[in-house]
Every structure is written in structure tokens, then in C-alpha cells.
Amino acid sequence: xxxENPLYMVEDAGAADLxxxxxLQLGISRGSPEQVIDGFRYFGYQxxxxxxxxxxxxxxxxxxxxxLSGAGFAQPNPSPMFPNPPGLLRPxxxxxxxxxxIWWGAGSRPxxxxxxxxxxxxxxxxxxxxxxxxxxxxxxxxxIRLFREAWTAAGHEREPRVSVSxxxxxxxxxxxxxxxxxxxxxxxxxGYIDAQTKAIFGRxxxxxxxxxxxxxxxxxxxxxxxxxxxxxxxxxxxEYNAHAIESILKYVAPELGWR
Numbered sequence: 015x016x017x018e019n020p021l022y023m024v025e026d027a028g029a030a031d032l033x034x035x036x037x038l039q040l041g042i043s044r045g046s047p048e049q050v051i052d053g054f055r056y057f058g059y060q061x062x063x064x065x066x067x068x069x070x071x072x073x074x075x076x077x078x079x080x081x082l083s084g085a086g087f088a089q090p091n092p093s094p095m096f097p098n099p100p101g102l103l104r105p106x107x108x109x110x111x112x113x114x115x116i117w118w119g120a121g122s123r124p125x126x127x128x129x130x131x132x133x134x135x136x137x138x139x140x141x142x143x144x145x146x147x148x149x150x151x152x153x154x155x156x157x158i159r160l161f162r163e164a165w166t167a168a169g170h171e172r173e174p175r176v177s178v179s180x181x182x183x184x185x186x187x188x189x190x191x192x193x194x195x196x197x198x199x200x201x202x203x204x205g206y207i208d209a210q211t212k213a214i215f216g217r218x219x220x221x222x223x224x225x226x227x228x229x230x231x232x233x234x235x236x237x238x239x240x241x242x243x244x245x246x247x248x249x250x251x252x253e254y255n256a257h258a259i260e261s262i263l264k265y266v267a268p269e270l271g272w273r
Contacts, residue, residue: 181219227269
């Protein structure tokens with residue numbers, strides 16, 4: 015959202031959702047660390063005095079959400095080229111219901127609480143930009159709890175959705191064992207994603223299906239969320255990724271009650 019014009023984005027999101035028949039689930043966030051220094055400046059955006067780029071991203075998101083709700087805000091031209099509906103105008107096309115299908119990618123506990131106050135669903139990936147000295151899944155579970163508490167306190171009427179992401183690979187053939195059978199990513203890792211930001215990276219899961227079931231049953235964040243996103247290695251191609259996902263659906267998901 016550091017790079018986005020919120021009103022252009024409302025137009026694009028509304029059009030995409032209408033084309034998709036109201037099925038768009040749109041994830042937004044501040045964005046990941048950049049390949050350039052302050053790249054958003056090249057797009058014409060600069061944080062206001064005393065603001066960070068994260069503040070600017072959240073401000074863009076707030077404008078986006080307000081416009082996405084469908085409330086008019088622009089004064090119509092008294093001599094328009096085409097007839098206008100009465101009252102203030104909004105960006106078009108407008109897609110009813112899309113406002114409830116916006117997800118914020120929260121990388122910390124405070125941003126999760128902010129997302130809840132804004133009435134967005136929450137996505138939490140395999141990285142959090144804080145280290146509390148506890149296993150990743152426990153920190154993420156705390157993040158989910160704080161999000162839901164902030165949602166209730168904000169008085170939103172609908173139930174929020176929460177997703178977490180995991181790298182999970184069932185070792186069922188020689189390809190799986192060759193790619194992921196070394197077990198070198200089976201623990202959380204702590205490091206710096208830039209000079210100022212310390213982060214914790216969640217472990218990957220790769221094992222035979224029966225072992226996976228036992229390990230995943232202990233992941234409290236997966237239990238706390240209502241949606242699990244599987245991250246797949248796109249460099250290995252569509253055929254292998256389809257196999258990897260099918261293996262989870264066939265051998266792991268039924269044993270854990272996932273659907």
C-alpha cells in the first residue's frame with residue numbers, strides 16, 4: 015500500500031470482483047522489504063512530516079477502505095458530460111460486499127490489532143517482525159487472540175476471518191524426499207530482514223504423512239485460525255506443486271479434520 019493510489023485501487027478491485035462474480039478475496043499490506051531505497055518515492059508518494067512509510071501505507075489503506083464502502087464523497091459537476099445519480103459520487107464500478115473480503119497481511123501483534131479496528135480480515139504468514147522469545151506458532155497464536163479481542167472491542171457485526179500460512183510437504187515419493195527430506199528447516203529461525211528489523215521465521219514441515227499429522231496437531235496457530243494457506247515452491251513447476259497439494263489433501267488433511 016506504500017505504492018498504491020487508493021482510489022485507482024478501488025476501481026480496479028471493484029471491477030475484478032464484479033468480473034469474478036463476487037468471489038475476490040483481496041490481501042493487502044504495507045509490503046515486504048524493498049529491492050531499492052524508498053521505492054515508493056519514485057511513484058510519487060512520500061510520508062508526511064513525522065510519518066514512516068508504514069504509517070503512509072496504513073493511511074492509504076484507510077482511504078481505500080472508506081471509498082470501497084461505497085459512500086459518496088466527491089462533489090458532482092453541475093454540468094456533467096453524463097447524467098449523475100443524486101448526491102455525492104463514489105468511484106465506479108462499485109462491488110457490494112467486497113469491503114468484507116479485504117485481508118490485511120499483519121507482520122506483528124500491533125498491526126493485527128490495527129487491522130481489527132479497521133474491520134479487515136487478517137492474514138499472518140510465516141514471518142513476524144518481532145521476537146518475543148517463544149516459538150513462532152505461540153507468538154502467532156497470541157497475535158490471533160489480540161486481533162479477535164480488538165475486533166470485538168471495535169463492535170464489528172460480522173465474524174472476522176483469520177488465515178495463517180505454512181510450508182508443508184508430505185514425503186510420499188522419491189521426488190519429495192529429494193527436495194525436502196533433509197530436515198534442515200524444521201526449526202524456527204530468528205534474523206534481521208533489514209538493518210533495523212528483527213524477525214522470526216516459522217519452521218517448515220516436511221515428513222511422512224503420519225509424522226506430519228502429529229507435528230501439525232501441536233501447531234496452536236493453525237488450530238486458532240479458520241483458514242490455512244499452503245505456500246508452494248513455484249520454481250518446481252505446476253505439476254509438482256499440484257502433487258504436493260494433493261498429498262496434503264489426501265494423506266494429512268483428513269486426519270486433522272481439515273476441510
